[in-house]
Structures are given as structure tokens and as C-alpha cells.
Amino acid sequence: MFDGIQFNSLGEFLAMGGYAFNVWSVYALFAIFLVANLALPLRKRRRILREQRRRLAAGAGREEDGAADRAGWEVSRQPGARAAGWEKRNDEAASAQ
Amino acid sequence: MSQASAAAAFIATLRRDLLISLKRRNDILNPFMFFIIVVSLFPIGVSPDSAMLRQIAAGVIWIAVLLASMLSMDGLYRSDYEDGTLEQLLLSSMPLYLLVFAKNIAHWLVSGLPVILVSPLLAYMLALPAEGYLTLVASLLLGTPVVGMLGSIAVALTVGLGSRGLILAVITVPMSVPVLIFGTLAVQNALAGGLPLGYLALLGAMLALTICLAPVATAAALRISVN
Amino acid sequence: MAGGWQWFHRLGSPKWFYEKTTRWLPWLWGAMALFLTVGLVWALLFLPEDYQQGHTSRILVVHVAVAGASLSFFPLMAVAGTVTLVWRMKLADMVARNAAPLGAWFSFLTLATGSIWGSVSWGTWWEWTDSRLVSMLFQFFLLLGVISLRAAIENTETAARACALLSIVGCINVVVIKYSVDWWNTLHQPSSPISMEVGSPNGPEFWVATVVMIVAVYLFLAVSLILATRNEILQRESGAQWVRELALEAG
Numbered sequence: 001m002f003d004g005i006q007f008n009s010l011g012e013f014l015a016m017g018g019y020a021f022n023v024w025s026v027y028a029l030f031a032i033f034l035v036a037n038l039a040l041p042l043r044k045r046r047r048i049l050r051e052q053r054r055r056l057a058a059g060a061g062r063e064e065d066g067a068a069d070r071a072g073w074e075v076s077r078q079p080g081a082r083a084a085g086w087e088k089r090n091d092e093a094a095s096a097q
Numbered sequence: 098m099s100q101a102s103a104a105a106a107f108i109a110t111l112r113r114d115l116l117i118s119l120k121r122r123n124d125i126l127n128p129f130m131f132f133i134i135v136v137s138l139f140p141i142g143v144s145p146d147s148a149m150l151r152q153i154a155a156g157v158i159w160i161a162v163l164l165a166s167m168l169s170m171d172g173l174y175r176s177d178y179e180d181g182t183l184e185q186l187l188l189s190s191m192p193l194y195l196l197v198f199a200k201n202i203a204h205w206l207v208s209g210l211p212v213i214l215v216s217p218l219l220a221y222m223l224a225l226p227a228e229g230y231l232t233l234v235a236s237l238l239l240g241t242p243v244v245g246m247l248g249s250i251a252v253a254l255t256v257g258l259g260s261r262g263l264i265l266a267v268i269t270v271p272m273s274v275p276v277l278i279f280g281t282l283a284v285q286n287a288l289a290g291g292l293p294l295g296y297l298a299l300l301g302a303m304l305a306l307t308i309c310l311a312p313v314a315t316a317a318a319l320r321i322s323v324n
Numbered sequence: 325m326a327g328g329w330q331w332f333h334r335l336g337s338p339k340w341f342y343e344k345t346t347r348w349l350p351w352l353w354g355a356m357a358l359f360l361t362v363g364l365v366w367a368l369l370f371l372p373e374d375y376q377q378g379h380t381s382r383i384l385v386v387h388v389a390v391a392g393a394s395l396s397f398f399p400l401m402a403v404a405g406t407v408t409l410v411w412r413m414k415l416a417d418m419v420a421r422n423a424a425p426l427g428a429w430f431s432f433l434t435l436a437t438g439s440i441w442g443s444v445s446w447g448t449w450w451e452w453t454d455s456r457l458v459s460m461l462f463q464f465f466l467l468l469g470v471i472s473l474r475a476a477i478e479n480t481e482t483a484a485r486a487c488a489l490l491s492i493v494g495c496i497n498v499v500v501i502k503y504s505v506d507w508w509n510t511l512h513q514p515s516s517p518i519s520m521e522v523g524s525p526n527g528p529e530f531w532v533a534t535v536v537m538i539v540a541v542y543l544f545l546a547v548s549l550i551l552a553t554r555n556e557i558l559q560r561e562s563g564a565q566w567v568r569e570l571a572l573e574a575g
Contacts, residue, residue, distance in 0.1 A: 255476065261476060264473055267465055267472060268469040271466045275500045278507070310496075324482060
């Protein structure tokens with residue numbers, strides 16, 4: 001099984017017959033390329049799911065005080081101001097987490 | 098009946114575009130001047146030695162032509178887009194392919210042809226040997242419409258965008274590589290004493306293919322970006 | 325009649341794709357790890373020294389595999405673009421959108437490994453007479469064009485269709501560029517000593533490692549593209565019930 005190995009020692013393996021820089025830089029680039037293109041999507045996925053949960057939590061909070069808001073909305077008749085207030089509260093909830 | 102009206106629409110678009118560019122002289126003058134200036138920079142930057150210039154003359158002229166056509170292309174559909182003419186063209190019952198083709202021809206007549214006409218003079222200034230002139234002009238005549246029509250696709254895709262100069266270049270430069278290759282090879286072949294009919298035939302084939310496909314793609318691109 | 329097309333429309337559903345790939349991904353990861361390990365060990369330890377290139381033939385294993393895979397991006401994007409334009413399938417555009425940057429990475433790595441190999445074999449880092457690298461350079465430029473077009477158009481739908489069209493045009497163009505650059509070079513250097521042909525004189529112990537690595541790189545391409553597409557689905561479908569449930573489950 002190990003007869004096929006082309007090198008007699010670790011030093012010889014690392015030296016690559018004098019082409020250490022060329023061979024190892026190619027394999028290093030290849031490794032960076034593989035790891036980056038697998039790790040970055042995975043990290044992004046975790047971030048997306050975290051943001052999604054945060055938004056859901058904020059949305060749940062909004063539903064709870066929705067009744068009070070609706071009552072206030074009837075009285076004040078200022079939908080624009082109300083909506084802005086909601087947005088702001090959501091942002092605050094998001095940044096608090 | 099409908100064939101006659103399509104032809105009429107084709108001619109009307111062609112005439113309209115030609116008249117507009119004749120009124121705005123800068124459209125004609127700018128690429129023309131740009132071409133002359135770029136070419137005249139090469140002897141200064143590379144070498145005034147005519148033996149050296151002779152070798153690069155065809156390539157320099159071809160590259161300068163490509164750059165000049167890219168410069169002029171930027172405004173190809175912009176004013177039509179801004180004043181709403183483009184929307185009218187899209188809504189018209191005439192085949193958009195023909196209208197786009199007419200606009201491409203008008204644009205080539207205004208910005209491509211003058212550059213080609215002046216190219217022998219600049220080739221002379223770059224010490225191109227006498228055998229090369231006919232082939233150079235022939236290759237430019239066949240090649241520049243291809244570049245223009247391919248560029249027209251890119252312009253149509255980016256017509257509504259604010260900053261698009263670089264996008265246009267990144268898309269059109271790689272696309273014009275084959276034309277550049279065969280254009281310069283034809284001239285080099287002629288200078289070597291050969292008969293460059295093969296290269297000119299390839300350029301002609303590219304032109305035929307581009308006439309068939311590029312206006313279709315441009316029409317589709319215009320429909321996508323004007324919405 | 326509708327039954328025949330049902331699978332096709334289901335395929336276009338992001339949710340369906342997400343659920344299917346959840347089941348496929350472990351297998352793809354496993355296969356990729358297996359082939360990568362075998363390929364890397366073989367290429368680094370067992371690949372015989374080439375009588376001309378010495379140990380630098382180990383570079384070629386990676387280079388050829390990556391180069392081969394990077395040629396598949398424009399056809400892939402052109403097919404996805406056709407589906408986007410004809411059937412307006414959102415999923416096809418999500419794949420195409422993520423394929424462009426990945427393809428640019430692949431092309432860049434092909435250029436980098438190629439010139440590192442060339443620095444030994446040709447004695448220079450860049451050689452215009454190698455038509456493969458030259459046409460790869462122009463493919464790289466065109467991919468950057470697709471990416472920047474996507475970035476420049478704000479409307480997602482418009483960007484999808486514009487990039488789809490550009491991918492189709494670009495695919496035709498890449499083929500024409502490839503052949504014209506080949507032609508250009510054969511005429512400049514009729515008997516070019518430079519060739520990146522996978523070791524036909526070298527026997528199977530050389531090319532089997534390369535084949536294993538090619539399979540590994542294609543599996544990697546699939547895994548990376550699927551991961552990125554799944555992220556895109558989660559982002560674009562963030563309002564859907566199933567995405568919400570998924571987010572809560574994962575938390």
C-alpha cells in the first residue's frame with residue numbers, strides 16, 4: 001500500500017523536488033478556495049436564520065400590543081404616524097436582542 | 098401590405114436616427130477625434146521607429162477603432178430612452194428586430210464609417226506597408242458592424258442605469274475579441290504576402306451570424322430593461 | 325398532459341428544492357469528502373514523478389480539475405437563463421445568480437494555478453501563446469460583467485432577466501472566443517511546445533488521480549452552489565410560513 005509513495009522522508013515531501021513554492025502555493029490556494037466557498041455560505045445561513053428569528057420575535061411582540069395600537073389608531077386617525085411608530089419600536093426590539 | 102409597412106418603418110427609423118445625429122455633430126465628431134488621438138499616442142508611447150510601428154500598425158488601428166466605437170455606443174439608446182421614443186418603439190406593431198437593426202445601421206453609418214474612412218491615413222502615419230491597406234479597410238468594414246451590434250446588446254441591457262461605463266466595457270471587450278483576432282490576422286496575412294480571403298470570409302460569416310442574432314438579443318434586452 | 329409537466333413545475337418551487345436538497349446534502353458532502361481525500365492523497369503522495377515536469381505535475385491535477393469545472397459555468401448559466409426567460413422560474417435565477425460569483429472564483433483559481441504551473445514549465449508567469457489560459461481570462465471578464473450587471477440593476481426581476489439574456493449571449497461568445505483564440509495561437513506557433521493535455525503519455529497512474537479530482541471538484545461545485553442557493557431561497561422567501569417554522573426549529 002505504502003510502496004507507491006513517492007517520497008522517502010517528510011523533508012523530501014515538503015521540498016517537492018525543489019518546487020516547494022509552486023506546488024504548495026497551488027494546494028494552499030485550492031484549500032482556501034474550497035474552505036471559503038463552503039464556510040461562507042454556511043455562516044451566511046446561520047446569520048439569515050438568526051435574523052429571521054429576531055424578526056419573528058419582533059413580529060410576535062407587535063401582535064400582542066396590536067389591539068391597543070388599533071384602538072389608538074381609531075382615535076388619532078394618523079395612520080402615517082402610527083406606522084412610523086411601529087417601525088421604530090420594531091427596530092428597537094431588534095437592536096435590543 | 099404588412100411587409101411594405103415594415104419596410105417603411107425600417108426606413109423611417111433609419112432616416113430619423115441619421116437626421117438626429119446629423120443635427121448633433123458631436124455624435125459624429127467625438128468618436129472620430131478620439132480615434133485619431135488614441136492612434137497618435139502610440140508612436141509617442143511605444144516608439145517613433147517606423148520598423149516597430151509597421152509591426153503594430155494593424156493592431157493599434159483595430160484597438161483604437163474598438164475603443165472609439167465603445168465611446169460612441171454609450172449614447173446609443175440613451176436619448177431615446179429619456180424622451181420616451183424607446184417606449185413607443187417597443188409598443189409599435191412593427192417587428193422590433195427591424196427597428197433595432199435600423200438603429201444599428203444608422204449608428205454604424207454615423208460613428209463607424211467615418212473612422213474607417215480615415216483609417217488609411219492613420220495607417221500611413223503608422224508606416225503600414227502598402228499591401229495592407231485594402232485588407233485593413235475590408236476587415237474594418239466587415240468587423241466594426243459586428244462589434245457595434247454586439248455592443249448594442251450590452252447598451253440595451255444597461256439602458257436605464259446611471260453608472261454603466263465600466264459594465265459596458267467589461268461586457269463588450271471580451272465579446273469583440275474574436276473580431277479583433279481575425280481582423281488583425283487578416284492584415285498580417287496580407288503583409289506576409291498571402292491572400293487573406295479566408296479571414297475576411299470568417300469575418301463575413303461572423304457579420305452574417307451577428308445580423309441574424311444580435312438584433313433579436315438587443316430587442317429582447319430592450320424589452321427587459323424598459324419596463 | 326398536465327401530469328407530464330408537474331415535476332417540472334415542482335422543480336421550480338423553491339420550497340421543493342430546499343426540502344430535496346436537505347435530503348441530498350449529507351450524501352453530497354460525504355461523496356465530496358471521500359473523493360477530495362482520495363484525490364488529494366493520491367495527487368500529493370502517490371502520483372509518480374513526471375520525467376519532464378518532476379513534482380510540478382502535482383499542480384496539474386488541481387489545475388485541470390478546476391479548469392474543467394470552470395468551463396461548465398457559462399453553459400449552466402445559459403440553461404438557467406433560458407428557464408428564467410421562458411418559464412419565469414424563480415429557482416433558476418437563484419441558481420444562476422449564485423453561479424456567477426462561484427464561476428468567477430473558479431476562473432480566477434484556474435488562472436492562478438495555471439500561471440504558477442507555467443512559472444516552472446514555461447519559465448514565465450503568463451504566456452499569451454497558451455490559448456486555454458487566454459480564453460479563460462476573457463471568460464473571467466465576462467463573468468465579472470454578469471456580476472456587475474446584476475449588482476447595477478435594482479429591480480430583482482429585471483436583473484434576473486437581463487442577466488439571463490447576457491448569460492445566453494455570453495455562452496455563445498465564450499465558445500467563439502475559445503475557437504478564435506485557439507486559431508490565433510496555432511497560427512502564431514504552429515508547433516507549440518506548450519500543452520496542458522492531461523498526461524496521455526503518462527499512463528493511468530497519472531490520469532486516474534486527475535479523474536478523481538475532477539469528480540471531487542464537481543461535487544464541491546454542486547455542494548457550494550446548493551448551499552448558496554438555499555441561502556438565497558431563505559432570504560427571498562422569508563415571509564413564507566415554512567421558512568418561519570424552519571428558523572424557529574433551527575434556533
